[in-house]
Amino acid sequence: MSRRRLNHLLFIALLITGLSFYVSSFGLIVSSQQIINGIQKGSMYALIALGYTMVYGIIRLINFAHGDIFMIGVYLSCFTGELLIKRGISGAFLLSMLVAISGCVLLGVAIERVAYRPLRDKPRLTMLITALGVSLFLGNFLSLSPHQLPFPLKYLVFGPEFRSFPILIEEKTYEIWGVILNNIKLINLGIALLLMIVLEYIVKYTLLGKAMRATAFNKEVALLMGIDINRIITFTFALGAGLAGVAGIMYGTTYGVLQSPYLGLWPGIVAFVAAVLGGIGNIPGAMVGGFLMGTIETIATSINSSLGYGVTFLVLILVLLIKPQGLLGKPTVEKA
Amino acid sequence: MLKVEDLEIYYHQIRALTGISFEVDKGEICALLGANGAGKTTTLRAISGLLKPFRGRILFMDREITSLPPHEIVRKGIIHVPEGRGVFEELTVLENLELGGYLVKERETIKKNLSHVYELFPVLYERRRQLAGTLSGGEQQMLAIGRGLLAHPRLLLLDEPSLGLSPILVKRISQTIKRINEEGVTILLVEQNIHMAVELTHRGYLLETGSLLLEGEGRELLKNEKVKEAYLG
Numbered sequence: 316m317s318r319r320r321l322n323h324l325l326f327i328a329l330l331i332t333g334l335s336f337y338v339s340s341f342g343l344i345v346s347s348q349q350i351i352n353g354i355q356k357g358s359m360y361a362l363i364a365l366g367y368t369m370v371y372g373i374i375r376l377i378n379f380a381h382g383d384i385f386m387i388g389v390y391l392s393c394f395t396g397e398l399l400i401k402r403g404i405s406g407a408f409l410l411s412m413l414v415a416i417s418g419c420v421l422l423g424v425a426i427e428r429v430a431y432r433p434l435r436d437k438p439r440l441t442m443l444i445t446a447l448g449v450s451l452f453l454g455n456f457l458s459l460s461p462h463q464l465p466f467p468l469k470y471l472v473f474g475p476e477f478r479s480f481p482i483l484i485e486e487k488t489y490e491i492w493g494v495i496l497n498n499i500k501l502i503n504l505g506i507a508l509l510l511m512i513v514l515e516y517i518v519k520y521t522l523l524g525k526a527m528r529a530t531a532f533n534k535e536v537a538l539l540m541g542i543d544i545n546r547i548i549t550f551t552f553a554l555g556a557g558l559a560g561v562a563g564i565m566y567g568t569t570y571g572v573l574q575s576p577y578l579g580l581w582p583g584i585v586a587f588v589a590a591v592l593g594g595i596g597n598i599p600g601a602m603v604g605g606f607l608m609g610t611i612e613t614i615a616t617s618i619n620s621s622l623g624y625g626v627t628f629l630v631l632i633l634v635l636l637i638k639p640q641g642l643l644g645k646p647t648v649e650k651a
Numbered sequence: 652m653l654k655v656e657d658l659e660i661y662y663h664q665i666r667a668l669t670g671i672s673f674e675v676d677k678g679e680i681c682a683l684l685g686a687n688g689a690g691k692t693t694t695l696r697a698i699s700g701l702l703k704p705f706r707g708r709i710l711f712m713d714r715e716i717t718s719l720p721p722h723e724i725v726r727k728g729i730i731h732v733p734e735g736r737g738v739f740e741e742l743t744v745l746e747n748l749e750l751g752g753y754l755v756k757e758r759e760t761i762k763k764n765l766s767h768v769y770e771l772f773p774v775l776y777e778r779r780r781q782l783a784g785t786l787s788g789g790e791q792q793m794l795a796i797g798r799g800l801l802a803h804p805r806l807l808l809l810d811e812p813s814l815g816l817s818p819i820l821v822k823r824i825s826q827t828i829k830r831i832n833e834e835g836v837t838i839l840l841v842e843q844n845i846h847m848a849v850e851l852t853h854r855g856y857l858l859e860t861g862s863l864l865l866e867g868e869g870r871e872l873l874k875n876e877k878v879k880e881a882y883l884g
């Protein structure tokens with residue numbers, strides 16, 4: 316058996332052992348509850364992870380600003396929801412989601428245009444550092460307090476304080492065999508799964524999706540096919556950012572509070588780890604990775620509330636040590 | 652049909668073409684010959700818009716195309732089949748072909764071109780669901796040419812289609828190129844296999860380290876001392 320196969324098995328064995336320890340020490344009902352919560356949270360991570368992985372696939376960039384795009388999705392859906400509910404307009408959930416998607420798409424595309432495109436022919440590290448800069452800028456700028464800013468700017472920032480997310484859907488809970496489900500989480504999970512199917516369809520079967528894969532594989536030959544790769548790259552950023560927008564409203568409806576404009580940081584990190592776990596650049600990998608990370612984090616947190624953070628990084632370290640190409644990724648020789 | 656005037660190309664500091672001029676006439680097969688590193692691929696890359704010339708002009712059907720982006724050049728009917736084939740290995744054969752027709756809007760045209768390509772290369776039909784990376788070198792070359800045909804080219808730029816093929820396959824590819832030409836496609840052929848090039852072409856140019864040395868008729872090129880020097884040492 317090759318070393319690679321061995322590592323793969325080792326990895327899956329690790330996962331299964333961890334899971335069975337958990338189930339045997341906490342009982343079936345508690346475990347199933349946590350696993351269901353984890354899958355639900357994981358669907359949010361998966362949507363964010365897809366953005367990381369698609370952008371990486373097409374321009375080999377870890378878009379650090381992606382977590383912040385997600386954060387803006389949370390805030391946009393929050394503001395829209397508040398406004399619509401105050402005006403008594405129905406359909407607040409769907410409308411807020413649409414606003415979050417459109418805002419994130421515009422922002423994602425704008426960031427690529429302004430910050431990344433001019434650097435495309437430069438060494439890759441240049442773009443990576445720029446992405447870090449964009450991320451820090453968004454988090455810090457939007458956290459400024461409106462009172463301290465001059466006229467036009469004060470309407471652009473979100474401010475550093477807590478906000479509560481409006482109630483867009485009345486919560487209902489159901490109990491099945493001692494496991495508690497709620498409608499919001501189910502709706503979110505359903506939407507996430509639907510979007511993943513749609514995405515898979517686009518990438519696999521449409522000409523645009525084929526052009527995306529071709530561009531990811533070889534830009535120069537893609538150009539010779541008459542593919543305008545700038546448009547394809549824009550489209551990829553738009554897709555990723557739109558999914559992050561949906562993840563944004565999922566976050567709001569699930570947790571109900573917005574801590575600060577830094578809230579994108581942690582989900583961004585977990586989703587990045589999810590993308591690496593699944594194999595960066597691999598779309599089904601990001602989905603699998605997202606669900607796994609959600610489950611792992613939820614279980615770890617249920618054992619000890621601060622364990623979730625550590626475990627996420629532990630997974631990252633283990634993946635990079637044992638199986639750097641991720642669960643579904645192909646092994647590649649990375650060029651510097 | 653194609654007119655290249657005083658083309659000068661740099662890769663960073665290195666001058667790869669020193670101002671070459673040549674023409675390709677409608678309906679012909681024209682060869683671009685020269686030793687390794689002479690600048691043949693560079694010339695094709697400039698024509699298809701992958702490289703921006705430092706100086707000089709490229710005209711296609713009396714229109715300047717020098718600074719157009721590659722996809723606009725493809726739209727005009729200039730299709731470049733790159734050196735080393737450049738098939739999308741992680742896509743299926745059929746997907747590769749479909750991408751060849753990326754700019755063709757009419758489904759009917761695509762269908763027609765596709766069945767034409769399958770007729771030229773039946774093996775591509777058998778392998779259509781297979782990943783292109785699993786094809787043999789010769790099959791990949793057929794795919795690369797077939798993919799180029801899907802775009803309905805007026806001018807086909809072929810960069811070393813015989814590279815790495817067995818003599819029998821070289822012969823087959825060569826016959827196919829001839830047939831494509833007879834169907835009305837003008838061809839600019841870059842070849843190391845001088846015998847194949849000379850068999851096929853009406854006319855040819857010889858490049859040496861970035862400058863054009865001479866122009867000649869098919870078989871006459873073979874007798875030329877410079878050509879012998881460049882290819883046979």
Ligand SMILES: Nc1ncnc2c1ncn2[C@@H]1O[C@H](COP(=O)(O)OP(=O)(O)OP(=O)(O)O)[C@@H](O)[C@H]1O
Binds near residue numbers: 686690692734
């Ligand atoms: N990307 C590049 N960067 C720097 N120099 C390059 C690059 N591509 C080609 N060159 C140089 O330009 C010159 C011409 O190269 P080109 O590929 O056009 O040659 P060629 O005639 O196609 O050769 P071959 O028959 O080996 O394919 C060579 O000296 C080569 O080293």
Ligand SMILES: [Mg+2]
Binds near residue numbers: 691692693734810
């Ligand atoms: Mg060459």
